[in-house]
Amino acid sequence: MCPLGAAVRHITGHAFHFFTSSCGFIVQAELNVFLVSCVFRQSCLLPCQIQLGSDPLIHWYQVSAGDLLVHSYYHNKDQLGKQNQNFKNRTSLILDQISTGNASLLLKEVNIQDEGRYKCYTSTSTGYKESFINLQTEAPVSDIRIHQDGNRITCSSEGIYPQPELTWSTEPPSNTTLNETTRIQKTEDQLYNISSSLTGPDGPDLIYSCSIRTRRNQKTETFIKPGEKTGEQLLIRLNLYFLLSDGKNCRE
Structure with a gap:
């Protein structure tokens, strides 16, 4: 009922x-x-x-x-x-x-x-x-998958109706244009699968947001792409850790 x-x-x-x-x-x-x-x-x-x-x-x-x-x-x-x-x-x-x-x-x-x-x-x-x-x-957007392959980030979702729209954004906002490619496929059930890939700009850490929406439904998934600064900071922390550890061992 x-x-x-x-x-x-x-x-x-x-x-x-x-x-x-x-x-x-x-x-x-x-x-x-x-x-x-x-x-x-x-x-x-x-x-x-x-x-x-x-x-x-x-x-x-x-x-x-x-x-x-x-x-x-x-x-x-x-x-x-x-x-x-x-x-x-x-x-x-x-x-x-x-x-x-x-x-x-x-x-x-x-x-x-x-x-x-x-x-x-x-x-x-x-x-x-x-x-x-x-x-x-x-057929609302129920699940968004986002992953990185090399320098390319891909966002996708399946089984949507009516035809969805996909938009990318970054935080902080990027000063360069995001080079994206979006593909939409129609299934035998007349539903839509959507996939979009972009090559992210180089620079500091960015949070990428992928939003997929229809006339009554919207969902957003985020992805953090580590930049060079993150790697350098991690290396400095590791070196500092080992230096402190060696100094402690010497005192003992």
Whole structure:
């Protein structure tokens, strides 16, 4: 089950209803139109209400893909004989809540092809109603790998959607231009892998930060590249340690 909580905000004169759910992030931007953000390979709840009354009928369609039939319910049971194969074994209604006005659809194993506009058509003995849902699939940045190979530093991440952006920065800021090369690959699942390499400037110790972001998610990983000064300081400390140790041994 995917519980929902609700809050209402007003932004530039428009009412926005924000719903948080374990099955997605939902925003109601206008009457009977919802924006739902669903996580790739997880379950997601598409909200819909049905008027109270007898003989409930519920049809869910993926409008953006040509009115594909996603799920149907009438005669007091699911009717899946004409369900599109893309949604087979992945949809369900909350059957014990239809009588209280809940016609929401639970969509399992959300994929990239599920993105688009959906229509929920409902009717009872008291009338009919249509509402629309814009579904966005998200595969957030979950892990960033950063490593050094010679004078080249590489940052990469995999399995992201939508197409991510990658930016480099240094602390302290570098006076020279970072020479970077970024490559993006698309997988069979329509996800994105991103990798970027740069040749860091010579000089004092620098902290490199690699940030990867999408429309709803951002993650940053840092890497400390030791400069010549660090090596010199370490060598001085080692020499001093051995000198002190030898002096102590002589006194003993």
